[in-house]
Structure formats: C-alpha cells, structure tokens
Amino acid sequence: MLQLLNITKQFPGVMALDNVSLSVDSGEIHALCGENGAGKSTLMNILTGNLHPDSGQILLNGQAVEIENPAHATALGIAIVYQQLSLVDSLTVAENIYANRQPKNRFGLIQYKTLHAHTQALLNELALPDIRPQELVSELSPGQKQMVEIAKALSQNPAILLLDEPTASLTHRETATLFALLRQLRTEGKAIVYISHRLPELFELADRVSVLKDGRYQGTDQMTSTTPDALISRMVGRRLMAEKSSSSATDEVLLQIQNLSGERFEQISFQLHKGEILGMAGLVGAGRTEIARAIFGIDKHDSGTVQLHGEVVTIAHPADAVRYGIGYLPEERKRLGLFIEQSVAQNIVAAQSPASGPWYNRNRVRSLAESFRQQLGIRTPSVREIAGNLSGGNQQKTMLARWLLVNPDVLIVDEPTHGIDVGGKAEIYAILRGLAAQGKGMLLISSELPELLALADRILVIRDGQLTGELSREEATEEQIMMLATQ
Structure with missing residues (x-):
C-alpha cells in the first residue's frame, strides 16, 4: 500500500534521512524503531505533508504521489496520531475531533446536535464511556487526551494510520482497548505504522519492524524472527546490558x-x-x-x-x-x-x-x-x-x-x-x-x-x-x- 523509495531530507548541518527505502503492506502493523534523532519523526512529517523530501519518491498503491500539505495527506487517506498532542484545550472533545470538518447547515452554521452524535458514536466504538463530546479538552487527563487524539485520526477513516508513541500516556485498560482496535483495523486491510520505544508492545502487536539509525535505513525483519536485543543492537549500534548498581542510600x-x-x-x-x-x-x-x-x-x-x-x-x-x-x-x-x-x-x-x-x-x-x-x-x-x-x-x-x-x-x-x-x-x-x-x-x-x-x-x-x-x-x-x- 505504501512504498518509500530513496527518501532523503537534509536540514542545516543535519542529514535527517539518507536514502531511506521501505514498504508497508495493507493489513499490516509495521513497527518503526530507532533512537531519538534517528529520523522517524521526519519521515512521519514527510508522509503527512508537513515536510517535503529533498529527493526520493512516495508510492501509494503503486502510484507516485507528491504530498503537498496535511490536507492533501488526509485526502489521500493518511492520518497521524502525534506524540505531542495537537489538541486545543479551550475547545470541546467534539470540536477537536472534527476540527475544520464539522457538519454545517446551508447557512454555514455548525450543527452541534449532529456533531455530538457523530462524536459519541466514535467514542462508543473506542470504548470510552468516561469522555463526553461536550467536555472541554482542558478537563481531560493526559491518557484521555491521547485517546481523543486517536479518535481524531480514526474519524477520518484513513487507509494508512501513523501512530507516534500512542501509549505513552495511556492506562493499561486504554492500551488494551487501543490494541484491540488496531487489530480490528488490520483485519479491515488498513496499513498501520507504529512507532514506540516500548519493545514489548511491538512484539505483542506488530507484524514486521523496520529500524532507522542516524537517518539511515538498517533493515526490516519479521517480528517472529528477531529479538529485543537484536533490535537494540541495530538501533544504537551496541548492546545495552541492564546495569545493576549498589544503593547509595544512607540513614539521614x-x-x-x-x-x-x-x-x-x-x-x-x-x-x-x-x-x-x-x-x-x-x-x-x-x-x-x-x-x-x-x-x-x-x-x-x-x-x-x-x-x-x-x-x-x-x-x-x-x-x-x-x-x-x-x-x-x-x-x-x-x-x-x-x-x-x-x-x-x-x-x-x-x-x-x-x-x-x-x-x-x-x-x-x-x-x-x-x-x-x-x-x-x-x-x-x-x-x-x-x-x-x-x-x-x-x-x-x-x-x-x-x-x-x-x-x-x-x-x-x-x-x-x-x-x-x-x-x-x-x-x-x-x-x-x-x-x-x-x-x-x-x-x-x-x-x-x-x-x-x-x-x-x-x-x-x-x-x-x-x-x-x-x-x-x-x-x-x-x-x-x-x-x-x-x-
């Protein structure tokens, strides 16, 4: 469904992406790993039209596309859940989820009854009974805000869903709900790119994993044929042993x-x-x-x-x-x-x-x-x-x-x-x-x-x-x- 061919992006003094090529299949949860600064966020910003590559090609269903801006990415069926939330605290849950897409009457006025009904249906699908469409986002917990961010992406019914550290603020119950939803989307043929530093999540959820290091593609493996140690070694270029240190605590x-x-x-x-x-x-x-x-x-x-x-x-x-x-x-x-x-x-x-x-x-x-x-x-x-x-x-x-x-x-x-x-x-x-x-x-x-x-x-x-x-x-x-x- 998605192919990246020789994507390169350079900022002043930094080669963010250097000739990166990888593919994501329909009906696949594809994990993307790498240290901070490896190029993952730059790649996501290119796929959502926030940035444009210096060279290389993006193919959707075999057709070359140039993603002009975020609105164009949405029209192409690409949605993203950012690690840093894009919500507006002073707006309601419904207004955030359907920002710039609210149902309107022939006079251009927002139809709030319809807006709230659509939002409630989506929240029900996500098993979020504690969140109300009319509630201000400022009143939500960090985990609830993250779930609203996910709902916002899913409201677009994307063919390709990009998730950047989606469980960082979620409770165990919310994480389980999200995983069940992602598995359901996989059976519907969606392509999902899942970024996380929590390796146990990737082995529980993903089908394949690709690794970036210093802006360069390090390879793709089936999750069943790799190990956490092997992934860490690819990401950082060395093994990281869990250090056991003696306590420095005193009686004072x-x-x-x-x-x-x-x-x-x-x-x-x-x-x-x-x-x-x-x-x-x-x-x-x-x-x-x-x-x-x-x-x-x-x-x-x-x-x-x-x-x-x-x-x-x-x-x-x-x-x-x-x-x-x-x-x-x-x-x-x-x-x-x-x-x-x-x-x-x-x-x-x-x-x-x-x-x-x-x-x-x-x-x-x-x-x-x-x-x-x-x-x-x-x-x-x-x-x-x-x-x-x-x-x-x-x-x-x-x-x-x-x-x-x-x-x-x-x-x-x-x-x-x-x-x-x-x-x-x-x-x-x-x-x-x-x-x-x-x-x-x-x-x-x-x-x-x-x-x-x-x-x-x-x-x-x-x-x-x-x-x-x-x-x-x-x-x-x-x-x-x-x-x-x-x-």
Whole structure:
C-alpha cells in the first residue's frame, strides 16, 4: 500500500534521512524503531505533508504521489496520531475531533446536535464511556487526551494510520482497548505504522519492524524472527546490558512528608533519605503527579506537613521549593518544563541565572551551558540551538542540567524517560544514579515498572490517591507492584 523509495531530507548541518527505502503492506502493523534523532519523526512529517523530501519518491498503491500539505495527506487517506498532542484545550472533545470538518447547515452554521452524535458514536466504538463530546479538552487527563487524539485520526477513516508513541500516556485498560482496535483495523486491510520505544508492545502487536539509525535505513525483519536485543543492537549500534548498581542510600532523612492531603490524594506519609532513589508507582491518574506538584508548591495541599532536614517548611510557590533545595522535572517536558522557543543555554539557566553584578552575563551563561552540554552529552550543534529542535532525550538532559546548576538536595523526577529511546534511557539512568551517589535524594515517579525496579531503592505504590504499600528493592517485583496498584 505504501512504498518509500530513496527518501532523503537534509536540514542545516543535519542529514535527517539518507536514502531511506521501505514498504508497508495493507493489513499490516509495521513497527518503526530507532533512537531519538534517528529520523522517524521526519519521515512521519514527510508522509503527512508537513515536510517535503529533498529527493526520493512516495508510492501509494503503486502510484507516485507528491504530498503537498496535511490536507492533501488526509485526502489521500493518511492520518497521524502525534506524540505531542495537537489538541486545543479551550475547545470541546467534539470540536477537536472534527476540527475544520464539522457538519454545517446551508447557512454555514455548525450543527452541534449532529456533531455530538457523530462524536459519541466514535467514542462508543473506542470504548470510552468516561469522555463526553461536550467536555472541554482542558478537563481531560493526559491518557484521555491521547485517546481523543486517536479518535481524531480514526474519524477520518484513513487507509494508512501513523501512530507516534500512542501509549505513552495511556492506562493499561486504554492500551488494551487501543490494541484491540488496531487489530480490528488490520483485519479491515488498513496499513498501520507504529512507532514506540516500548519493545514489548511491538512484539505483542506488530507484524514486521523496520529500524532507522542516524537517518539511515538498517533493515526490516519479521517480528517472529528477531529479538529485543537484536533490535537494540541495530538501533544504537551496541548492546545495552541492564546495569545493576549498589544503593547509595544512607540513614539521614532529607525529606519527610506527614499526612499530606490535597486534590486527588490523602494522608500521604513517607521519608526520603540522602542518596536514595525512592520510586513511586501507580496507574495513570492514581495521584502520583498531584503529590509531587503539592510538595513542589505548584498546587496547594489541604493538610499535612513537609519537613526538610528535620524542620517543617512552608512551600506556597515553586520559588520557595527551589530556595529550600528542591527541584522538579515535570512529566510533560514540552508544556511544563521547557521554554521550547528559547535556546538550550537559556533553558539551563532558567532556574538560577548567573549574574555579574546587576546585569545578565551572556558569555557566562554560554560557558556554563557548554560545560553541561559536554558533561551530560547533550547532542546539539550549539547551546544557542532552540530547545524545541532537540530530541526528547536531549531535552530531558537539558532540564537535568538546569537542576544540576541549582544543585538541590531533593530532586523530584516525573516520568524522566517518557518518549525516550533505549540509548537515551541508559544515559538518563546513569545521570540519576550519579546524582544519588553524590548524596541527592530523588523521588522517581514512573509508569514503567522495569525502570522502577532498575533504579529504585524502595518503591511506594499509590492507588486512588492513597499509599497502599511500600516495597524494598529486594522484595519488589512487577507482580507485587501491580497487585498493590490495582487491588
């Protein structure tokens, strides 16, 4: 159904795609793998008309096409679900799903009754009873927003569906619903391109897998004839062994939370020790992020206390938290963590700008940023590069550099490897372990159980806003965590 022949795309100083050729059959779920920066997103943007190749050819059902723009891609039967949501928070679910395609009467006015009926039918098909067509997108959870994004793509009844990390924000139930739907679309003869860094998903779902590395095509395999290790080796050019590191935790208590209650959580109590990585597990929507936001002063808490170094502190604003020595990497790095239109250097000094007297010292900023670029291996042509142009892993390293400059005693990291490839994950893990070895206390929130098991000294489990259990490193297993998170 889809053939790419010798697709090449170059940006200033970067060869994003170098002579890439691959094919996708009708009735196939075709996985596309590669590290961040391998060229996957560039390829998707070419297929949706956001970018045009410098050379090469695209064939649909054997016919050569030039995809002029996103509207043309839609007309050709191509739809995409982006990793970074394209929804408008101030519009309703129905208005987002049928944006620019709303049913209208002969006077050009939107027929909302018909619009809502069409939307409800689509939501029913996707088994999403908790989402209403009239609901504002701003009121939805990240997982619900992702499902609306998927519904938006499916509303176009595409012949070719492109999905970029579609399960990154989904619950287990939503993921199972999506997988069942994709299998149904496969039986209907649709062609599906599925991008994910979660290799177990690919082996569960996909028929074939193609690998990109540094913009070059590395080959295509049947999923039944390859292994996770073989894919990782192709993606990063080396084997990544799961490192087992000794704990750096001490008996000294840095942070103590007592009976903390707020929106979507209550009576949370725990201690975080110097040099400890304390994991926090739970299903999406369990209240983990809300706890982190309350500790950091983004949201108010109703009752309870926060102690640092044995003293009760009042944190009414993130500036208070920073002053007391607490840092926070939010889950949604592009919306809540980065200034994506600013440079890498400006992002690194955002929480503590170095000054020379009363004036902003541009040279000092660039010098500091350059030292962190080298220290953390941030892959960018220059620290003057716009942060939004970096891959997900390098954006995350930029935010880590920001807090290394501030040098907090306590660092809260929420989904630190969300949407990051296996090579980038290994680098982030090494940085977090290094910070713990320096005596930092870290609260690690993650939906990836292997990540928690690899990094955490202890794991707290949150369910429906309550602390349901605590597991040591020795006793923690995926089964134990899921039992506490779901029962």
